[in-house]
Structures are given as structure tokens and as C-alpha cells.
Amino acid sequence: MTVQTDRSSIPARDRILDAAEDLICTGGIAGFTLDAVALAAGLSKGGLLYHFSSKDSLISGLQHRMALRLEQTLRDAERQREPILEAFIRELRQDYETGGRRFAPLLLAREQQNPCYELQALMTCLVQRSGQGGKEATLLLLASLGMVLTSLARLPCIDPQQAAELFDEMLATRAKHP
Template sequence: MTANTRDRILDALESLLLEKGMSHVTLESVAAKAGVSKGGLLYHFKSKDALLAGLVRRLTERASDQLTSYTGRGQSVASWYLQTPNPDNAADAVELAIYRSMLATMRTIDAAADTEADEVQQALMDMMSSWSDGLDKEIDDPVQADIVRLVGDGVYLRALLGLPPIDPARYRQVVDRLLGQSAKPATNRKSAAAR
């Protein structure tokens, strides 16, 4: 089995979550959608919890890669964190993949909260910590870092829930104000984990 098989399994899980919801996610249904045997799925993911945690970890990796690209172009972690997701922009395959993964991951949260899904909970905490660590390294004031974090989370949540976006001009003013209070020159920034 290759990494491609692992991604096919996670893609199948993601599709099932987005199309049918958590109640239709079983090891058998994911394996069938991925075109692998149940044994093939279990080779990569030892349990349903491991499978769900794998989805969260892949989201973390995708976001980390996007952040690395973003900061590599001289942008700050805070400006990346505050960007508005655009799920309708099919031209941006990376953003679309992250958006879909985030939406699918949100559908696992209830299941993780209702069960003993320690591996899923840990993956979620690791993901959120990695994003927080990046902001905390970049922004000296922890309260300002929390404000950036909460605004970014809220804007992304609005998009995931399908709510109308905040007026772009007004949101640009919000971002400018936050970044004006928190941004450090690019030469002084420490490298960050992922959002």
C-alpha cells in the first residue's frame, strides 16, 4: 500500500462526511468508497478513531504547507490566519482542499465529543496548538495574539457555516488594524507551525 492509498482512503472519508454525514461513516463504507479492502484500510488506520484522527492530521499538514508557502512570500502568520476562505475559488486548489478538509473535520467533532475518541481529540488539540504557537511566536502580546486567533477562527467558522461574509472593505479595515498592532517586520519573525 502506498501513500496514494492512504490519501484515497482519507479522500473517501472526507467525501462521505461531506455528502452523507458522520452517521454513514463506517470502516466498510470508507473502504468501499476508496476502492480498497477493509484489510487495506486497516493496514493504514487501525480503527475508526485512527481514521478520523488521520483526517485531522492531514488537515494540519495541508495548512502547514500553505502557511510555509505564505510566509515564504514574506507574509506574516497573522495575515495568513486572518485571510478569508473562499470555497468558490476552484482555481486555488490548496485553499479548496483545506476548506473541504476543515468542513469534514468539523463533522467529526461531535462524534469525538460523544465517544472515547481520544486519538481524534488529541489530533484536534495538536492542530489548534500548532496554529496558536505560530501566532504566539510572531506576536509579543499574548492578548493581541488571542484577538487575532479569535477573529480568524470566527471568520473561518462563518465561511464553514455558509453564512454571508463580512463586508470585504470593512474586514480589510479589521485586518489592517489588527496587523498594525501585532505585526513584526518579516526579518524578526520566527518560523511558525501551521494554522
Template sequence: MPNPPGRSSSREKLLDAAAALIATHGVQELTLEGVAAAAGVTKAGLIYHFKTKDDLLGALVERMSLELDQRSRTKAAQRGATTSARLMALVDDTFDMSPGEKRLQANLLAAATSYPHLLGPVQQLFDRTYGELSDAGPDAGLALVVAAALDGISLLELLNLHQFSPQQHAAMRQALQQLAQRFD
């Protein structure tokens, strides 16, 4: 995942390095020494910010959850902050995810079997999103179905259970956008 602009702190550089290593090699190959080397800091410099691999992974999952939420909310706000806008932003996030972000999420998802306690920020993100969509009025059920369909598409691909073709992506995206527009 490329470094977003404005990130210059050692802590952020360490998280960026960890994300890049996880996306490439998976969590099982992640070491504090490797992260420190990739970030250009000493192991002591890394330990100042993250005492353990668990601390580092927890901070990375939290940052990733916050970034996904913020990106989606920003897109929705640009469209008017309606239920339709929120759903359209989720559609975009699902179908426009970069390959690097997909690899990182897939590897972190795989790590959840060994580190299930790290899923708290992700569960909170889902709780918040589905909670807000539950308040979508008489069509709340439809809003929830659209969001669940998007999460299902993502999980099928992240878990490598099925890879949809570009044509299938386009057809699903169009159908989900049409459903999302019903909230206008």
C-alpha cells in the same frame, strides 16, 4: 475536497476517500467498507493502513491540520514571513476556504463530541499559531486578537450559528487586513 497533485499512495487515496465521504455524509455514516469501496481497495487493504475507524479519523485530522498549517506558512513565506504576512495568510485561509473544505471541517468538528481524543493535532496547531503570534513584539495582543477573530468567524460559520453575507465577509476581510498590515 479534490485530490492534491502528487498523491498516489493507497494510504493517501484512503484518506482522500474518507475526507470526501465525511464531507458529504458526516462521520457517523463513515464505515471502513465504504471508505475501501470509495478508494477502490479491499477492506483488507484499508485495514493494512488503518486498523480501526478511529485510526482512520486520527490520520485524517492529523493530515488536515498539517495541510492547513503548511498552506498558511507557504502563503506567509511568499509575503516575507513577517507577523503581518502570517496574519494575512490566516485572513486568506479563513475567507477563501472552499465549500468542500468547510463541510469536511464542520463534520469533523461535529464528530469531536464523539471522538474528542482526535483533537490533539488541531490543538497543537492552535498552540503553535498562537504561541508564534505571542512573540509579535509590543503588538502581540493585537496579533492574537486578529487570529482569534478569524477563528471566531470560522467557528460561527462551521457550527452554522451564523452565515455572514458576502458584503459582511468583504467588510470583515478588509478590516482584518488593515489590522494585519499594522505589523509591516
């Protein structure tokens, strides 16, 4: 027996953002239209526009939610005294292994009129707060992000086993040189 959730119990704003993430992952940027997002969220286009006044506003909403999720990951890591770069790489790995949904908004960054400053600040802060070895930390951050973006772009670079080994190696490298 499968349990179905009542979509109407989920706030419309969250349904819109969830639908947008799903569409980006399944249809790419070409399938990411306001009409398609509204349909997938179970709303009229007017209902979508009530929450997000434009496509740019929706992209900003997606990236804002992504930044909030990442901030929470970093706060959790600090609370558990876990190195934050390792926590971030683990988050990227988990997302990579489940289809990259949480980081899908990164694909839309070039579609925005203005960059998501929260996300930029978070990435800068991540490298700065990850301790010594700024170049190495930056390299590991960019490598792990690159793997997720490669997956989202459907570039058949590596198989899942190779990806797992690369994530393991990134974490091991960071553990050797904190």
C-alpha cells in the same frame, strides 16, 4: 472534454483521506462511517483498515494531514516574509469559499479518544508566532476558524458577501495592528 484522473494512481492512503473529507463535507458526522469511507475510496473495508486500524486512527490521520498542510502554509508565509496570522486567515478564507473541505476534520475532534496534539501545538504556535497583540491575534484566529466551522455545520449565519467582508475586515484589522 473533461479530463479524468485515474484514481488507482493515487496512493490508497490519500484516496481514503480524500474520501473521508468529502464525506464529512457532504454527509456530516453521521455519514462518516468506515464502510462509507471505504466505498467512496474504492477499497474494501479491510483495505481501509490496513491503512487505518480504527475510526479514531482515521480521524487522527485526517487531522495529521490538516496539520501538515497548515505547517506548509506557515513555512511558505515565513519564506515570503508574510505575517503568518494573515496567511492563516487567507487560508481559512480560501477554504471557506470552497466549501471548508480542508478544515472538515475539525468537526471530528470530539469523536477522538485523544486530541491531535500536533494540531493543538500548531494553533498555540500560530498565536505565539504572530507577533504582538496576543489577545487580538487569538480573537482573529478564533473568529476565522468559527466562520469555517459555521459553514461546515451548515448554520446559515451570513451570506457569502458578508463573509467576504468579515474576512477582509479581519485582515485589515491585523494589518493596522501587527
